[in-house]
Amino acid sequence: MAPKVLVSDKLSETAVQIFRDRGIDVDFMPDLGKDKDKLAEIIGNYDGLAIRSATKVTPSLLEKADRLKVVGRAGIGTDNVDKDAASKKGVIVMNTPFGNMITTAEHAIAMMFAVARQLPEASASTHAGKWEKSKFMGVELTGKTLGVIGAGNIGGIVCDRARGLKMKVIAYDPFLSEEKAEKMGVEKVELEELLPRADFITLHVPLTDQTRNILSRENLEKTKKGVRVINCARGGLVDEEALADLLKSGHVAGAGFDVFSEEPAKENPLFNLPNVVCTPHLGASTTEAQENVALQVAEQMSNYLIDGAVENALNMPSMTAEEAKVMGPWVALSSHLGAFIGQMTDEPVKAINILYDGVVAEMNLAALNCSVIAGIMKKSNPDVNLVSAPVVAKERGIQISTTNQDKSGAFEGYIKVTVVTEKRERSVAGTVFSDGKPRFIQIKGINVDAEVGPHMLYTTNEDVPGIIGTLGGILGQAGANIANFTLGRASAGGEAIALLYLDEAPNDAALKALADTGKFRQIKPLVFDVV
Numbered sequence: 001m002a003p004k005v006l007v008s009d010k011l012s013e014t015a016v017q018i019f020r021d022r023g024i025d026v027d028f029m030p031d032l033g034k035d036k037d038k039l040a041e042i043i044g045n046y047d048g049l050a051i052r053s054a055t056k057v058t059p060s061l062l063e064k065a066d067r068l069k070v071v072g073r074a075g076i077g078t079d080n081v082d083k084d085a086a087s088k089k090g091v092i093v094m095n096t097p098f099g100n101m102i103t104t105a106e107h108a109i110a111m112m113f114a115v116a117r118q119l120p121e122a123s124a125s126t127h128a129g130k131w132e133k134s135k136f137m138g139v140e141l142t143g144k145t146l147g148v149i150g151a152g153n154i155g156g157i158v159c160d161r162a163r164g165l166k167m168k169v170i171a172y173d174p175f176l177s178e179e180k181a182e183k184m185g186v187e188k189v190e191l192e193e194l195l196p197r198a199d200f201i202t203l204h205v206p207l208t209d210q211t212r213n214i215l216s217r218e219n220l221e222k223t224k225k226g227v228r229v230i231n232c233a234r235g236g237l238v239d240e241e242a243l244a245d246l247l248k249s250g251h252v253a254g255a256g257f258d259v260f261s262e263e264p265a266k267e268n269p270l271f272n273l274p275n276v277v278c279t280p281h282l283g284a285s286t287t288e289a290q291e292n293v294a295l296q297v298a299e300q301m302s303n304y305l306i307d308g309a310v311e312n313a314l315n316m317p318s319m320t321a322e323e324a325k326v327m328g329p330w331v332a333l334s335s336h337l338g339a340f341i342g343q344m345t346d347e348p349v350k351a352i353n354i355l356y357d358g359v360v361a362e363m364n365l366a367a368l369n370c371s372v373i374a375g376i377m378k379k380s381n382p383d384v385n386l387v388s389a390p391v392v393a394k395e396r397g398i399q400i401s402t403t404n405q406d407k408s409g410a411f412e413g414y415i416k417v418t419v420v421t422e423k424r425e426r427s428v429a430g431t432v433f434s435d436g437k438p439r440f441i442q443i444k445g446i447n448v449d450a451e452v453g454p455h456m457l458y459t460t461n462e463d464v465p466g467i468i469g470t471l472g473g474i475l476g477q478a479g480a481n482i483a484n485f486t487l488g489r490a491s492a493g494g495e496a497i498a499l500l501y502l503d504e505a506p507n508d509a510a511l512k513a514l515a516d517t518g519k520f521r522q523i524k525p526l527v528f529d530v531v
Contacts, residue, residue: 003305004045004067008033009052011074015294022302024048040064048072048301051080057093059085070304072297075284076100077234078314087315090388094300094312097153099293100284105157107283108202108232109165111256114277115228116141116200118254121275139199139253142166147198149214150233151176151186155204159186170194173205195222200230207234217242225251232258232283235265244269247276258283310367316387317366327363330415333430333438334368336452336528337417338375340428340440343526344458345376351399351420352376355429358413361404369402372417414441443488446497450486453501454530459514460522463489463496470517471498478510 004025007016011030019026027046032039033055043049043065050072051057057071062085070092071081078095086093114120117138125132146162148155151171159169169186172194181188191214194201201223205211215229215238223229229252231238240261246252247270254275260268263281270276284290303309308328309321319327354372356365367386374389384392393400407413416429429442430452440450443458450456457475461467468487475482484501506525514523 003047005048006046007050008055011294015298018298057081062089072301074293074297087391090385093314096293096296099296100289103286103289104283111230115254115256144199147194147201149203150205202230203233226253228254230256235259235261319367329432329436334371335375338372342376342379347421353418354402355416356404358407360413446488448488450499455502455505456526457500458524459498474513
């Protein structure tokens with residue numbers, strides 16, 4: 001059955017057509033997002049939900065979204081999506097951080113010009129029939145020092161445009177390397193140095209616990225007298241009350257704000273102050289940007305629903321369509337390894353250790369980790385998936401660690417998963433052969449070569465003659481056909497294991513008959529999700 005997507009906000013017809021062209025069944029209801037009751041009534045019919053800002057994806061909505069796999073936000077902000085609730089539900093949340101980068105950067109530059117030359121006030125005065133030429137004395141941008149807080153995607157574009165305006169650019173960004181700063185033509189500084197040097201300060205960071213109130217009263221008081229402050233990023237980055245006070249005192253010469261701590265902003269300390277330019281969150285509001293993010297979200301959601309590619313996800317590791325093709329067998333293997341060890345483990349898991357060796361060590365390990373964890377968790381929580389598994393593991397206090405190393409064995413690459421409980425450690429390893437099929441290659445340190453099937457039977461025993469005959473005879477009498485039979489042992493006469501790939505699950509009578517022989521220490525039927 002084709003995936004089904006609901007578009008509940010205003011996206012372009014071109015974006016909607018992208019879903020159709022990819023073979024996705026799409027319902028375009030651009031005003032539905034405003035009707036939360038109607039949306040909740042029908043959301044259970046869809047695999048994907050494409051939105052802008054009108055639709056609110058709340059925990060109560062997600063409770064009814066039993067089929068939902070992905071929410072795509074056409075735009076960068078996802079304040080209208082409860083990402084924690086989505087993660088617990090196993091729903092990927094995507095945004096489109098690149099579609100409106102230029103538009104937002106240009107808005108910041110426009111704000112700088114507007115504040116530097118007092119354009120809105122001068123325009124209003126002239127429209128009123130006044131000719132107050134001497135009142136609106138401005139400043140040039142050329143030669144001024146621009147302090148950029150956050151030199152990522154949008155901040156980087158602002159840096160580039162500002163250099164084109166012959167401004168000196170200094171940037172504070174903990175993630176900006178000296179090499180990258182040099183390549184961008186900017187000076188990397190600490191915030192303490194930026195504040196007293198900058199003639200203009202512009203913010204381009206997300207709102208997090210670390211960035212909230214980054215321009216606090218204390219920091220604003222450290223700025224150069226006559227500074228002008230621009231915020232086209234997120235409300236809450238600047239202490240608006242403190243900024244209003246410093247504007248009134250004359251310490252700050254002007255400000256341009258597109259975002260506010262509370263939106264819609266009906267009232268604000270900055271409103272009606274001289275040389276403060278305010279716009280209603282227009283950073284992404286251009287025809288080009290709105291079209292770009294709509295097309296981008298449709299492409300991303302289609303790529304995920306059709307090919308399994310995860311792009312610009314906020315609650316799980318991204319994996320491009322190209323990576324998905326190459327990694328597909330390894331993702332399946334990591335899931336099978338997790339499922340094997342999860343079904344074998346009855347006591348609470350304390351830690352999961354994952355070793356990647358050879359070619360697989362160069363792949364997207366974050367995505368593979370999620371697959372392993374999901375495989376382990378499925379025994380206790382069948383609804384868990386790659387998105388929700390890490391959340392569940394964290395809630396249970398399970399420690400996750402990974403190691404990657406160069407090729408060290410007989411295989412081009414392999415994955416080894418070890419689970420630690422209060423009582424024991426249990427490990428299993430696997431690889432992908434040239435035919436693209438996952439194989440188990442080691443269980444409890446014993447080498448094997450076992451193809452993975454939907455129904456398998458795992459046994460352990462003392463290495464004595466007659467085990468193969470016993471297994472074959474009892475399973476044959478029960479009508480269970482053996483597709484593949486793998487044996488392994490630690491040493492002659494020591495511990496031995498058998499892993500059987502069966503055409504169907506062994507029935508209770510067969511399992512009891514095997515147990516009654518007294519030859520087996522452990523008998524465990526296993527189930528794997530094999531396509």
